[in-house]
Amino acid sequence: MAKLLNEDATKQIKEVLQGMVNKVTMIVFTKKGKCNTCKETKQLLQEVKPLNDKINVLEKDLEDDLDEAKKYNVTLAPTIIILDKDDKYQGLKFTGIPAGHEINSFLSAILTMSGKNIEIDDKTIEKIKNIDKAVDIKVFITLSCPHCPGAVATSHALAYLNDNVEATMIEAQTFMDLAREYKVSGVPKIVINDKYEIVGNQPIDAYLKEIEKL
Amino acid sequence: MFNFNVEKKSNSDIFDQVKKWDLLIIGGGPAGLNAGLYAKRKGLVVGIIAKEIGGQLHNTTTVDNYLGFNMIEGKDLSNTFLDHINQLDVPILSGTNVKAITNIKPDFQIETENGKKLISKTVLMATGGMPRKLGIPGEDKFANKGITYCATCDAPFFKDKEVIVAGGGNSAVEGVLDLVPWAKKITLVHRSQFRADEILLKKLETIDKLTIHLQTQILAILGDELVTGIQVLNKKTNKKHIINTDGLLIEIGTVPNSYLIKDLVKTNQKDEVIVDNNQMTSLLGMFASGDITEQPFKQIIIATAEGAKAALAVNQYLNQNYKGE
Numbered sequence A: 001m002a003k004l005l006n007e008d009a010t011k012q013i014k015e016v017l018q019g020m021v022n023k024v025t026m027i028v029f030t031k032k033g034k035c036n037t038c039k040e041t042k043q044l045l046q047e048v049k050p051l052n053d054k055i056n057v058l059e060k061d062l063e064d065d066l067d068e069a070k071k072y073n074v075t076l077a078p079t080i081i082i083l084d085k086d087d088k089y090q091g092l093k094f095t096g097i098p099a100g101h102e103i104n105s106f107l108s109a110i111l112t113m114s115g116k117n118i119e120i121d122d123k124t125i126e127k128i129k130n131i132d133k134a135v136d137i138k139v140f141i142t143l144s145c146p147h148c149p150g151a152v153a154t155s156h157a158l159a160y161l162n163d164n165v166e167a168t169m170i171e172a173q174t175f176m177d178l179a180r181e182y183k184v185s186g187v188p189k190i191v192i193n194d195k196y197e198i199v200g201n202q203p204i205d206a207y208l209k210e211i212e213k214l
Numbered sequence B: 001m002f003n004f005n006v007e008k009k010s011n012s013d014i015f016d017q018v019k020k021w022d023l024l025i026i027g028g029g030p031a032g033l034n035a036g037l038y039a040k041r042k043g044l045v046v047g048i049i050a051k052e053i054g055g056q057l058h059n060t061t062t063v064d065n066y067l068g069f070n071m072i073e074g075k076d077l078s079n080t081f082l083d084h085i086n087q088l089d090v091p092i093l094s095g096t097n098v099k100a101i102t103n104i105k106p107d108f109q110i111e112t113e114n115g116k117k118l119i120s121k122t123v124l125m126a127t128g129g130m131p132r133k134l135g136i137p138g139e140d141k142f143a144n145k146g147i148t149y150c151a152t153c154d155a156p157f158f159k160d161k162e163v164i165v166a167g168g169g170n171s172a173v174e175g176v177l178d179l180v181p182w183a184k185k186i187t188l189v190h191r192s193q194f195r196a197d198e199i200l201l202k203k204l205e206t207i208d209k210l211t212i213h214l215q216t217q218i219l220a221i222l223g224d225e226l227v228t229g230i231q232v233l234n235k236k237t238n239k240k241h242i243i244n245t246d247g248l249l250i251e252i253g254t255v256p257n258s259y260l261i262k263d264l265v266k267t268n269q270k271d272e273v274i275v276d277n278n279q280m281t282s283l284l285g286m287f288a289s290g291d292i293t294e295q296p297f298k299q300i301i302i303a304t305a306e307g308a309k310a311a312l313a314v315n316q317y318l319n320q321n322y323k324g325e
Helices: A007-017 A038-051 A066-071 A103-113 A122-129 A148-161 A176-181 A204-212 B030-041 B055-059 B074-086 B151-158 B170-179 B198-204 B300-320
Strands: A024-030 A055-061 A079-083 A089-095 A135-141 A165-171 A189-192 A196-199 B021-026 B046-050 B092-094 B098-104 B107-112 B117-125 B129-131 B162-166 B185-189 B210-213 B216-223 B227-234 B239-244 B247-250 B254-256 B286-288
Touching: A007 A038, A007 A103, A024 A038, A024 A066, A024 A103, A038 A055, A079 A103, A089 A103, A089 A148, A103 A148, A122 A148, A122 A204, A135 A148, A148 A165, A148 A204, A189 A204, A196 A204, B021 B030, B021 B107, B021 B300, B030 B046, B030 B055, B030 B074, B030 B117, B030 B300, B055 B074, B055 B151, B117 B300, B151 B170, B151 B247, B162 B170, B170 B185, B170 B198, B227 B247, B286 B300
Parallel strands: A024 A055, A089 A165, A135 A165, B021 B046, B021 B117, B046 B092, B117 B286, B162 B185, B162 B247, B185 B210
Antiparallel strands: A024 A079, A079 A089, A135 A189, A189 A196, B098 B107, B107 B117, B129 B254, B216 B227, B227 B239
8 A cells, every 4th residue: 555654744743743742542433434635644654663663553333432522522433532641641633634734733732631831821731721611622624734733722622621622624625525514615613512703824822712601 | 636735843942042032023924034144143132932833824825926846835935934044043933922021221121921031132023914804784793604715725614605805915816716616606806906917817717707897886784693695786887786606705904913012112103013114113123024014015025125124124223223232
């Protein structure tokens, strides 16, 4: 099978992953039968795994491993979740393949879950830690969008810092029906608890402002 | 089938170590990156702060007017620039915006969104521009509900749909070309005559699904939950009519990202920063280059050149006129 990552991308990804602190486990959920980008998503993880010995990859089936899927609130395939060194899920999720520009938010999520320090000021971290309601953040992206990885990384930072927050990147081209349901015609589009919306790669304060309204 | 555009990272730890910078560059587009190159070669203690590296290059699919490259993708040109300055270890703090700039004479304090406070002897504003809005009824209501300002980001949402492109410059024509693989029908609407390069306009001649309305002003964007059409005025007949559409790509130029320094420096009526022959603003020690300035031709190569000019002028200023320590 032809490789997804060329020599240059492999080298660059390996360099970025040198910043990993602890081990992470990535679980990729796919499904049998017709599943757009499932095969490629699995392949991507298999190609990233050997680039750092702190990476572990598990492959699950959405139907055969239903309990596991339910545990992590996974309903669509392909979906990747990332667990920390203690196998704790902190709400960082990718639904659809994180290719194109989105490889950057994927690498950023791996580093974050490995324990690399997130650069956010103390005052903002305090605000994030004080979120006491369940928050579901969906970030619709396209793989050709250069502004999208920043929005995904911001929502993932919120999820990492507070167990009440779950943040999912949704690759809109694969999940176009879902994107249409949410009336997405421009990305990044961030939907919070299916109620409030933010458009564009906005600062974390813009997210907190919307979360406060919940 | 899939590309992987890995953003090349540079070491940002140094931003916690340097007590006073010679030059901090705000913006990671062509002007900022080239200024970084020239300043580092002069031996200045220089750093770049940018939310996204590449600036508006990332909104451009192909660039075919940068000397030395017949045709190159915007993101590849950005990576080529970045590779060059990474070889010189120019520190880049990416992923964060600058929140405030204060003039603490003769120096500057720069505060970032992620809580860093940096001191620099000089500042170069190279923050470029953001998409200009039409400023007509319906534009805010249907933002992201059929209206887009980024063809490369949003073209997939217009698969098999009808799309209108507003504008008559190079960006609008490139927007049409970006939509061709996706849209069922494309209509270009512009209030006057084309301003785009002849070489680009020739490419439009072969697109069967394209209709062009020149001398046509868009008056309002119509719809219910999503965009369904636009109301236009045909300036030749002076008659109004409606053009139905599923989406609207607005490519009518940019407005300068000068909001951070509007109260510090002189700007023109369009909020563009006024600079002297050395790219210095009206505030001693603050420079500006690229699309943020009032120079009328917003081109990559001009922004790049202005970045170089500013870096050389900063070096001269620090050697001859800087009053601090």
